[in-house]
Amino acid sequence: MxxxxxxxxxxxxxxxxxxxxxxxxxxxxxxxxxxxxxxxxxxxPHWSWSVERFYHHWFQSxxxxxxxxxxxxxxxxVMFRRPKTVAYHQGEFYPLDSPLAALRFPGFQFPWGILRFGLVTFYLRYLAQWQSLENFRAHDWMRQWYGERLYQTLFQPLLEGKFGPHYTEVNMAWMWARLKARTTRLGTFxxxxxxxxxxxxxxxxxxxxxxxxxxxxxxxxxxxxxxxxxxxxxxxxxxxxxxxxxxxxxxxxxxxxxxxxxxxxxxxKSMGAVVLVLSLKHQLSRQGYYWFNIPKSAGYPFLALVEHTNYLDPKFFGGDHIVYCGDYLDPDHEYFRLSEEELLSRFIRVFPKFNPDFKPEWINKVWLWRTSYAQPVPYLNHSRNxxxxxxxxxxxxxxxxxxxxxxxxxxxxxxxxxxxxxxxxxxxx
CATH class of the missing domain: 3.50.50.60 (FAD/NAD(P)-binding domain)
Structure with a gap:
């Protein structure tokens, strides 16, 4: 044919x-x-590696x-590494990518909060079937089984960040899939x-x-x-x-x-994505953190800050430090209309929160990438659609x-x- x-x-x-x-x-x-x-x-020209327009990696699964x-x-x-991912809690960022880090995370109530988190997550990863979970909104299911405090600390920011005003309508099968398949080791080519x-x-x-x-x-x-x-x-x-x-x-x-x-x-329904990529003269996260998950309620102008060169060596990029600032947004959001200069001005205002020494003079170059089709929104019983x-x-x-x-x-x-x-x-x- x-x-x-x-x-x-x-x-x-x-x-x-x-x-x-x-x-x-x-x-x-x-x-x-x-x-x-x-x-x-x-x-x-002075990089030996390319940089993805929209941050990408593979999981071991x-x-x-x-x-x-x-x-x-x-x-x-194919290269796999384990970079450091952090979650936001009461104005600070804490690692939350291992059992030991979870024990130290102040957002959990010890010991019952830790135990509840472990039991429910075990159920979702190893026992639950997605077909029954798509009948429930993740917003309701997780509040009931993880508890209000844990939901508001960890999962509501994730849902709200990915789906904006639609987050309370997303079904639980989507969250099941994230917990089921993802690994802490991340791969690239x-x-x-x-x-x-x-x-x-x-x-x-x-x-x-x-x-x-x-x-x-x-x-x-x-x-x-x-x-x-x-x-x-x-x-x-x-x-x-x-x-x-x-x-x-x-x-x-x-x-x-x-x-x-x-x-x-x-x-x-789908969410779009807006990503500003910056090449910096210096490292932004002095702790070497790769991925900052940021709740909308914290007032930051983006959902995630990803320091690519805390995952891959800056030598691949001529010594430059590569940082992504990204967000999932409705395609009619103002970020799809603002210029690169306007977005840069908004975004770098919060960079001193990641590194008090940051100065605009650190910026070598900036790239802006946008797509109206980045994250499908799965409502209740989405498999029928x-x-x-x-x-x-x-x-x-x-x-x-x-x-x-x-x-x-x-x-x-x-x-x-x-x-x-x-x-x-x-x-x-």
């Missing part, structure tokens, strides 16, 4: 890998100038992406995610896949006989097409989809992070669902 894949993220390229190995002719259309999707990166890397024979280039994406793209090209960058698809319609017509600046017909973009983009591109399917796509991979339009398939539920978005589950889509495409013939 002649197959189109729309989107050169890691998921789309993984699907193309399976399809071309099975003997099909594959063309990937990518609107951007680079491959990698939301995991793509950028690089300064990420079987799909690590399995793909093993198939390619590149596992020696030697040279950065962009190096991995570029190597995968080059490998696909060597197998015969055509990757067309700077080529946005504007429409997918029925073509001659049972073919699909893909419209860019020109028109081309394919036997099948896999779309790996957002539900809203699919709805715009494929107006011939049945009304019920289109309505289902447009009902899906997931669009099918095989759409009602003959030959058209859809695989996105809105369909990896109950798991959270990320490159691992993007690869998993896109490879599943590739199998369905081949089996449907």
């Amino acid at each position: 002649k197959i189109a894949v729309i989107g050169a993220g890691l998921g789309g390229m993984a699907a193309a890998f399976d399809l071309v190995k099975a003997g099909h002719k594959v063309v990937i259309f990518e609107a951007s100038e680079v491959v990698g999707g939301l995991a793509s990166g950028f690089k300064e 990420d079987r799909a992406i690590l399995g793909l890397i093993k198939e390619l024979g590149w596992q020696e280039d 030697r040279g950065g995610f962009q190096v991995f994406a570029d190597r995968l793209a080059d490998h696909l090209r060597s197998l015969g896949v055509s990757i067309r960058l700077n080529t946005p698809v504007t429409q997918i319609t029925k073509g001659r006989e049972r073919l699909l017509k893909i419209t860019t600046t020109s028109e081309e017909e394919f036997d099948q097409c896999l779309v790996t973009s957002s539900p809203a983009q699919l709805a715009r591109m494929a107006p011939e989809l049945p009304e019920d399917y289109l309505k289902g796509l447009l009902r899906l 997931i669009p099918s991979i095989q759409t009602p339009l003959k030959g058209l398939f859809f695989a996105s992070m809105s369909q990896v539920y109950p798991w959270d978005r990320g490159t691992n589950f993007a690869v998993e669902i896109c490879r599943k889509a590739a199998r369905l495409m081949m089996d449907s013939v």
Whole structure:
């Protein structure tokens, strides 16, 4: 078959890998100038590694992406480290990434708070099934079983930070998935995610896949006989097409989809992301902390501060210290309209709280990245709302992070669902 894949993220390229190995002719259309999707990166001339636009890492439990890397024979280039993650409590930051750190965390009531936290978390990780949990709002379930104090200290900030005004409506299966699959050791690819994406793209090209960058698809319609017509600046017909973009983009591109399917796509809610990346002359966190989780109620202008070079050595970035300031927001939030200078002014006002010695003169360079599609919002019984991979339009398939539920978005589950889509495409013939 002649197959189109729309989107050169890691998921789309993984699907193309399976399809071309099975003997099909594959063309990937990518609107951007680079491959990698939301995991793509950028690089300064004096850096030996790239930096991701939106902070990314892998967990040791990420079987799909690590399995793909093993198939390619590149596992020696995967690095796992255990950086320090901290939580906010009453104006201070405390490590909370190990049992010993939990014992020392002042937000817990000792000993009953610790015991309750351990028992409930054990139940969720090893005994609970997500199908029953999606009937409950995480806001209600966690208040009942973890207790009000622990919920307000640890879990409400996480939910509110990820989902903003929608946080009380998110179902408990989403939280279950976070506790079930995540690990304290975090992984990356030697040279950065962009190096991995570029190597995968080059490998696909060597197998015969055509990757067309700077080529946005504007429409997918029925073509001659049972073919699909893909419209860019020109028109081309394919036997099948896999779309790996957002539900809203699919709805715009494929107006011939049945009304019920289109309505289902447009009902899906997602949060956007705004990330400001800074290159600094000096280390910001003198304690060497990597990830600062910050509750909205604390009054900071962002959700998380991530000091990338407290995870990876600054020598990979020419001695620069790389810091991310990120937030998940509704796409109509003012942060999507403010300029880089305006956001920088707001964000660095709080940098002295992380390091009293900070001065604006420390800043080498700043980059601003925004996307309107970053975090799907799973409401009650969300599994009923997931669009099918095989759409009602003959030959058209859809695989996105809105369909990896109950798991959270990320490159691992993007690869998993896109490879599943590739199998369905081949089996449907």
